[in-house]
Amino acid sequence: MSPTPPPDHIDSDAAQLASLGYQSEFKRDMSPWANFSLGFTYLSPVVAIYTMFAFGLATGGPPMIWSLVITGVGQLLVALVFSEVVAQFPVAGGVYPWARRLWGRRYAWLTGWVYMMALFVTIASVVSGAGPYIASLLGFEASVNTTIICSLAILALATIINYMGTRVLAMAAIIGFTAELLGALAVGGWLLVTERHHNLGVVFDSFGAGNGGNYLWAFAAAALVGIYNYYGFEACGDVAEEVPDPGRLIPKAMRRTIYVGGAAATFVALALVLSVADIPAVISGKDADPVSGVLNEAFGPVGSKIILGVVLLSFLSCSMSLQAAASRLAYSYGRDDMIVGSRWLRKFSQAKRVPPYALLAAGVIPALVVLASKFSQDALTKIVSFASVGIYLGFQMVVFAALRARLKGWEPSGKYRLGKWGLPVNIMALVYGVVAIIIMSWPRTPDAPWYDNYIVLISGVVVVGAGLLYMALRRPYxxxxxxxxxxxxxxxPVTALTDEPELSNT
Structure with missing residues (x-):
């Protein structure tokens, strides 16, 4: 951990927050390194790739790896917009307080609602993705019931770590980041040296993915791998009241999360693609779990167990970081009395310096989503699909609010500013986000029941519709x-001007 920030930083941070209308109860115990680690473990390249690799390879073949490059550039544009906003408004909760300052109360309420629901579902998707790896590590069958039990165990452990306070959270994030990055480099490097079955040209060969149709549609479907990977950087801003000098340090942490996380994810995905001996078997569905097969072949029974242990640590770190972001958003909502249960969500533990009931909500609601997965086939893909589109929708609501504010005269005044590049970057970020949302929502399985084919669009409409209904009935904003x-x-106000000298009353 880095040393305690000097008093002048603490005083200026408190003064800036007070000028924004808040007095924080958090302690600024999170170092720049820990803040970056929180964003990295939330983005978690290992979790994203190991969860979605089989789907991406089966759907789009090896060229699916290019989605990591494309979405990385797009999300960097979004991160640059967020950097300007958080530098001026370093308030806990992320997208909700940002939208509140950029647009207004109603818009901010809906932005926070969409993002909060997406965060809860994302937590459920991550712990659900850990279930099969726990089963493989412990040597039992990954049935629906055992996956749910393992998922709930990971969720409970993440909640306990979060409840222990910012300092423990920061330490756990650094440990998770170090283990995940070293593990990704070690595994990828070893696979490239000992288990490579293809040359780099394979990333331009679809191996017939897409069933002979227009490959663009297959690639767009497989792009969920890249889309799912590149969020997490915003978590650096969700804990803005726990970081010293947030206007300067958080924008740096956001950008580094994209750079380092994107490079690590691409490296791991490339190593796995080159190490899968029978790619057509994955595309045809004969090999449904290529990751476990590659690891067992390359590392043997003992080595693969060690790798699985590192992977599970990555899942735990990611769940923990997601919970931290979700709980700060729920707390921020409660502090502004924006939702039912606000008097509980805004409660703060002075001993642990965390919002305990907001943390509880970030554990219980994802647990209910995990339990509901028992009643759905392909539950993980559906959960990931909505989680991704919900996160992106929340992001783009802030990006759109920032663009509207710029056109109405907003000039960012924080410690990080894009200057003349602000408007073009904002526009490109919005275009990228809208295209990504369309890709995620587009129905691709015409033979499936209509509710499965349109599950992403339906779930998005339900969440937004429920939020609008709640707003209309309760007017919480x-x-x-x-x-x-x-x-x-x-x-x-316009005042009358005159060239006549002011007359004295005397």
């Missing part, structure tokens, strides 16, 4: 006098 819509300059 108007209960707090916390500042809002203050990024956009307000027009000054």
């Amino acid at each position: 108007g209960r707090s006098d916390a500042p809002y819509d203050d990024a956009i300059p307000k027009a000054r």
Whole structure:
């Protein structure tokens, strides 16, 4: 851990937060290194690749790896927009308080609602993805019931770590980051040296993926691998009240999360692609678990167990970081009295310096999603699909709010500014996000029941619709006098001007 920040930083951070209308109860115990580690373990290249590799390879063949490059560039644009916003408004909770300052209370409420639901589902998707690896490590069958039990165990452990406070969370994030990065480099390097069956040209060969149709559609479907990988950087801003000098340090952490996480994910995916001996078997469905097969072949029974242990540590770190982000968002919601149960969500443990009931919500709600997966086939793919589109929708609501604010005169005034590049970067980030949402929502299985074919679109409509209905019935956005819509300059009252000198009353 880095040393305690000097008092002048603490005082200036508190003064900036006070100018934004808040007095924080958090301790600024999270070092820059820990803040970056939190974003990295949330993004978690190992979790993303190991969870979605089989799907991506079976759907799009080896060229699916290029989706990691394309989405990485797109999400970097989003991260640059977020960097400007968090530098000016370093408030806990991320997208909700950002949207509140950029646009207004109603828009911010809906942004926070969509993002919070997506975060809960994302937590469920990550712990569900860990289930089969736990089964493989312990040597039992990964049935639906055992996967659910293992998922709930990972979720409970992540909740306990979060409850122990910011300092423990920061330490766990650093440990998780170190283990995951070293593990990714070691595994990828060993596979390339000892288990490579193809040359680099394979990443341009689809091996017939897409059933002979237009390959663009197959690639777009497989792009879920890249889309699922590149979020997590925003977690650096979700804990803005726990980081010293957040306006300077958080934008750096966000960008580094994209750079390092994207490079690690691409390296791992490339090593796995080159190490799968029978790619057509994966595409045809004969080999449904190519990752475990490659690891067993390359490392043997004992070595593969060690690798699986590192993978599970990555899943735990990712779950923990996701929970931290979700709980800070729920706390921020509660602090502004924006939702039912706010008096509990805003409660704060002075001993642990965490919001305990917000953390509990970030454990219980994902657990219910995990339990519901028992009643659905292909539950993991469906959960991941909605989690991704929900996160992207929350992101793009902030990107759109930032673009609207710029056009109305907002000039970012934080410690990080894009200057003349702000508007073009903002526009490109919005275009990328809209295209990504369309790709995720587009139905691709015409032979499936309609509700399966449109599951992503339906789930998105249900979440947004439920939020709009709640807003209409309860009007939660108007209960707090916390500042809002203050990024956009307000027009000054017009006063009469005269060239005549002011007359004295005497």
